[in-house]
Amino acid sequence: MxxxxxxxxxxxxxxxxxxxxxxxxxxxxxxxxxxxxxxxxxxxxxxxxxxxxxxxxxxxxxxxxxxxxxxxxxxxxxxxxxxxxxxxxxxxxxxxxxxxxxxxxxxxxxxxxxxxxxxxxxxxEDTVQFSSAAVNYKAEWETKTEIVTLSELGVTISSSVAVPVGKILRLNSPIFEEIGIPKVPLRIDSCEEIPGPEPLYRIQAHFVGITEKELSPIRLWIRARRNY
CATH class of the missing domain: 3.40.50.2300 (Response regulator)
Structure with missing residues (x-):
């Protein structure tokens, strides 16, 4: 409560x-x-x-x-x-x-x-999890970055660069063009380093200010991917 x-x-x-x-x-x-x-x-x-x-x-x-x-x-x-x-x-x-x-x-x-x-x-681990679909789409950021999962709440990102929690940014990726929505502002919720020989971070980010017009095609896109 x-x-x-x-x-x-x-x-x-x-x-x-x-x-x-x-x-x-x-x-x-x-x-x-x-x-x-x-x-x-x-x-x-x-x-x-x-x-x-x-x-x-x-x-x-x-x-x-x-x-x-x-x-x-x-x-x-x-x-x-x-x-x-x-x-x-x-x-x-x-x-x-x-x-x-x-x-x-x-x-x-x-x-x-x-x-x-x-x-x-x-x-x-207590964060709310929405239905999501596995994706492997390149994304333009400061360095090597990939969107790993997409949900109606936001995205999970794999990146070789750490991003401060709370930072607001816009992420360029073909996935947004495929869905048919503009790139939506994202707020970084968490950034965890993944053990390995090279720096790699798992980043959770949620959409900020997403509209119902933008949310609907995301839901439909995820639903279609989950039916593959």
């Missing part, structure tokens, strides 16, 4: 999130604006914050996140930006403000809960 602060000016969204997170065993506190959220953060300790990007009046989700990141006691609190804005520029703005993940409305309950669990887990 985690203590989660949710911030949205729409009561219907708050009710939906409260029901979804409560059913998953979390203790939820709801706020309708950034000022209320900051007051709650000052009075209580939370394991995660989920905030809408655009809220009228007293601050938006981007400003709230930047404020959280500037406060030493809150700086490491995971933040998910939940919004209906689908443009890549908005996703980049969210990433630059310091959010850990960016979820596009309408909410996909399974995907949102998986992202929440993966942000809250303490050990890599």
């Amino acid at each position: 985690a203590k989660i602060l949710i911030v949205d000016d729409q009561k219907s969204v708050l009710l939906t999130l409260e029901a979804l997170l409560g059913k998953d065993g979390h203790l939820v506190t709801a706020c309708t604006n950034a000022v209320e959220a900051l007051h709650s953060l000052a009075q209580n300790t939370f394991d995660l914050v989920i905030t809408d990007a655009v809220m009228p009046g007293s601050g938006d989700g981007y400003a709230l996140t930047r404020t959280i990141r500037k406060q030493p006691l809150l700086a490491k609190t995971p933040v998910i930006l939940l919004t209906g804005k689908r443009e890549k520029a908005d996703i980049e703005k969210g990433i630059e403000s310091g959010v850990n993940d960016y979820v596009v409305k309408p909410i996909d309950p399974e995907l949102l809960l998986a992202k929440i669990r993966n942000l809250l887990v303490k050990k890599p």
